[in-house]
Amino acid sequence: MSKFDKLVGQGYNDIFHTISLCTLDIICESALGTNIDAQRRHTKYLDAVFNMKFIIHQRQIKPLYYPNVLFNLIGHGKDQQEYVQILHDFTSNAVKKRKALIDAAGGFENYFKREKSSGHGRMAFLDLMLEMLEKGDLDREGLQEEVDTFTFEGHDTTSAAMNFFIHLMGSNPEIQAKVQQEVDDVVGDTPRDITFDDIGRLKYLEACFKETLRLYPSVPLIARQVTEEVNINGHTLPEGTGVIIIPSMVHKDPKYWTNPDVFNPERFIDNELKHPYCYIPFSAGSRNCIGQRFAMMEEKCVIARILREFKVKSKVRTDQLRLSAELIIRPMYGNHIRFERRSYGDYSQII
Numbered sequence: 001m002s003k004f005d006k007l008v009g010q011g012y013n014d015i016f017h018t019i020s021l022c023t024l025d026i027i028c029e030s031a032l033g034t035n036i037d038a039q040r041r042h043t044k045y046l047d048a049v050f051n052m053k054f055i056i057h058q059r060q061i062k063p064l065y066y067p068n069v070l071f072n073l074i075g076h077g078k079d080q081q082e083y084v085q086i087l088h089d090f091t092s093n094a095v096k097k098r099k100a101l102i103d104a105a106g107g108f109e110n111y112f113k114r115e116k117s118s119g120h121g122r123m124a125f126l127d128l129m130l131e132m133l134e135k136g137d138l139d140r141e142g143l144q145e146e147v148d149t150f151t152f153e154g155h156d157t158t159s160a161a162m163n164f165f166i167h168l169m170g171s172n173p174e175i176q177a178k179v180q181q182e183v184d185d186v187v188g189d190t191p192r193d194i195t196f197d198d199i200g201r202l203k204y205l206e207a208c209f210k211e212t213l214r215l216y217p218s219v220p221l222i223a224r225q226v227t228e229e230v231n232i233n234g235h236t237l238p239e240g241t242g243v244i245i246i247p248s249m250v251h252k253d254p255k256y257w258t259n260p261d262v263f264n265p266e267r268f269i270d271n272e273l274k275h276p277y278c279y280i281p282f283s284a285g286s287r288n289c290i291g292q293r294f295a296m297m298e299e300k301c302v303i304a305r306i307l308r309e310f311k312v313k314s315k316v317r318t319d320q321l322r323l324s325a326e327l328i329i330r331p332m333y334g335n336h337i338r339f340e341r342r343s344y345g346d347y348s349q350i351i
């Protein structure tokens with residue numbers, strides 16, 4: 001909030017990275033119980049996270065780098081080793097610190113009892129995994145992989161969605177005013193943090209978030225391998241075929257969506273879904289996203305705070321926004337937004 005406050009009266013600014021740092025802080029605190037303070041402090045860990053995303057994407061789009069030998073010789077193989085080491089050191093430190101706290105409390109049960117009585121009453125994702133490690137249900141390497149997947153899957157996706165949400169609010173003033181009205185009704189006339197109870201009441205904001213993910217599903221494609229021969233619409237896909245599913249195409253299929261190019265949150269209030277798989281921003285089936293409820297809560301908390309305190313306007317119209325599909329989709333030239341302060345009951349918008 002204080003970062004956006006500084007942008008008031010400063011014209012349009014690209015906020016894409018600012019939001020990414022925020023969602024990285026959120027996932028690290030929730031999943032690892034560690035405050036990395038990414039929004040205020042520049043660290044080696046932060047560089048490693050952003051550089052690794054670049055390297056993984058480069059390798060995906062450049063077949064020359066597929067063989068390890070070429071990747072190591074002329075690609076980013078050496079840099080990757082260095083960054084992976086930084087990421088792994090960070091997670092193993094977080095694990096060690098947490099484990100030391102648990103040991104000092106005399107084991108898991110005492111530790112969780114103490115946390116509950118101190119009013120926190122919450123377990124970071126890491127705590128659950130440490131418990132599994134202790135019981136032998138997970139090994140160290142498995143824990144490391146889960147933590148890395150979580151930090152990566154859990155911040156870039158939510159950051160993209162939040163950015164597109166703000167862009168859509170900034171280019172649809174009447175819808176922005178409706179969200180602000182709902183937030184005012186729920187939060188009241190004094191700005192404050194959003195509570196668990198508020199989250200359930202922010203129904204229109206939820207519809208806007210779902211509609212944002214329909215138009216801009218953070219994950220641009222989902223890859224699968226067919227494990228047994230399957231027939232789809234008269235076409236036979238033999239076992240072993242690689243299949244790419246592009247959610248944004250599914251989400252704009254006129255067979256299932258009326259006026260698919262129009263941003264219309266009402267369709268999620270009226271529950272328009274014509275087919276169980278015509279809306280798949282979180283994928284579907286046994287490997288769907290395990291963070292979707294978390295993502296929804298996070299988006300509601302942050303967006304409600306932003307729109308409670310600010311009006312936003314986008315520099316470009318939605319039809320002018322160019323997209324880039326990397327590990328996630330993002331606005332190719334950034335997310336340029338103007339901020340103005342607002343107070344309770346003010347539904348005028350920036351012209």
Ligand code: HEM
Nearest residue numbers: 153154157158161218219281282283287288289290291295
């Ligand atoms: C708007 C936010 C998000 C979107 C759009 C999203 C989307 C997805 C999609 C499409 C997949 C399936 C990928 C595939 O099948 O190839 C996935 C998997 C996954 N997501 Fe998310 N995600 C979001 C937020 C999160 C968050 C916040 C977390 C962690 C707290 C998370 C953790 C995961 C994990 C661990 C998987 C792998 C599940 C598995 O392979 O069994 N995601 N996500």
